[in-house]
Amino acid sequence: MNAPPKYTSADFLKNSYRSNRGKLDVPAERFISYPGASPESDTSLLLGWAGWNHRDQADALAGLRGVMPWVHQWYGGHDEEWDGNPAEEFQTDLDNGRMERGLSESDLANWRPEKKTRGNKKSA
Template sequence: MALGAPRPNRAAKRTPPGVQGRAGPRQGRPPLRGGPKERFVSYPGASPDGDPSLLLGWAGWNHRDQAEALVNLVNDRSEVDGWDTADPRCVPLLAGLLEIMPWVHQWHDEYDEEWGDNPAQEFQTGLHRACAERRLSESDLRDWRPEKKRGGRKAALE
């Protein structure tokens, strides 16, 4: 076909039933949440006692939101669920908080009208208080590592 020549007349394609007047089956609907492209962060072992489900947070949270979630988890588990200060389940939560604090300080270290305070200062105070109650240093938190899961099969029952 020569450049600029009119296209030959093609027969109109038939549209499947139920799709007429739309570009596709999802046209005009909001996207679904929780699909295969939705991402989450997990907090293993942070669920309340008696709840075996995995606690999840949205991976789209900014560092302030992540810090707020971790501080609230530590406080709730101690005050509401009765976790003792010697309970090792709080250590990974505090280690996670310590890990994100540099970004909280970088992006949220000013007075925030919506927050009503300086979020970075508030979370840093919460971290120091929780560590003091548990007699943990920042070095203890930096050195913390999750337990390695044993791979392989379980032994067969005889």
Template sequence: ARSKPLGTPLEIELISVARLADIAAADETFMEVAAVYRGDPAFNVARLVEELVQGEQVPLLPILRYKPPGLRKREQWEETWELQRREDAGETITDIPVPPKYKSSDFITTGGVRYWALRGKLDVPKERWISFPHCPGSDGTLMIAWAGYDHLQQTQSIATHYQTIKEEQGGADDPRLIPLLACIAELLPWLKQWHADLDPNFNLSMADYFEGFLTEEARSQGKTLEEIRAWQPPTAATRRRTRAAKP
């Protein structure tokens, strides 16, 4: 049986778009409304759900939602957040810079995504789904999480998917594992900020637990934490056009 990370409730999990479509197909109310929306009682449920999710999802990892100028602004925001955390911890900080606002050109727009529309100039999350490109489920479709999960619930669901892949699907060398660890690394500062208290059920801070989980799994992958955080999506293979030989 798959081992779930410590403290992970059964109902907190990532879900594939295909599985979400199966759930939608079993909901009579959804099917009635969707048939009217499509104007076709024989509409393709999977295609509709995929379209709806695509318009309401934003990837968790910054590298998958910003262009290079946006990534540079994101770094400035992260520096400001870190200074604020230090000030909240009691350190005297004389100057906390105001980070720059984003522009539509800072966000990736390929594939019909709506990251700018869903985030805006202050990058405030308004999406319904958090997405995990390059980490598909066993059915090959995009994995997503409800955007209402808090940082701990997000981390728990990501770690569960990680364990599923490692123990039941692709094994320890599966390429989906590194970006999932990068997601946990992205969430770790927020875990330390909001989930650093001792969990009475486990006599352990969930922030400390997942920091240890991240460190151990990075080591098992032969990576440093810096290398995990620096993960980049694979580049598309260059396609060369071949000319037809002359007769």
């Protein structure tokens, strides 16, 4: 598995989001949010602890693809605490979910959040 990709300013909706990440891609905040990742019946924002390792994030996260490079890197072998291979299990979950929804790997790679417009449009 390749090393995780490096982030650029284009990967963030706002520069302030990027400035909260360190050089080592370690969150400076205490919590992480997963907008839109809650079940359809729950409209509240899904929050997690910023101290979770990538295996724990994958366990809690509906959007697995974003953390999978790190799960493969750090949890690609047998994990005694997990009693299995987390990377293989999460990759299987991701692949099955993608196939159930009729999505290709490139569909996931090319997806971007909907851009929100700011303020009111000026009247002519």
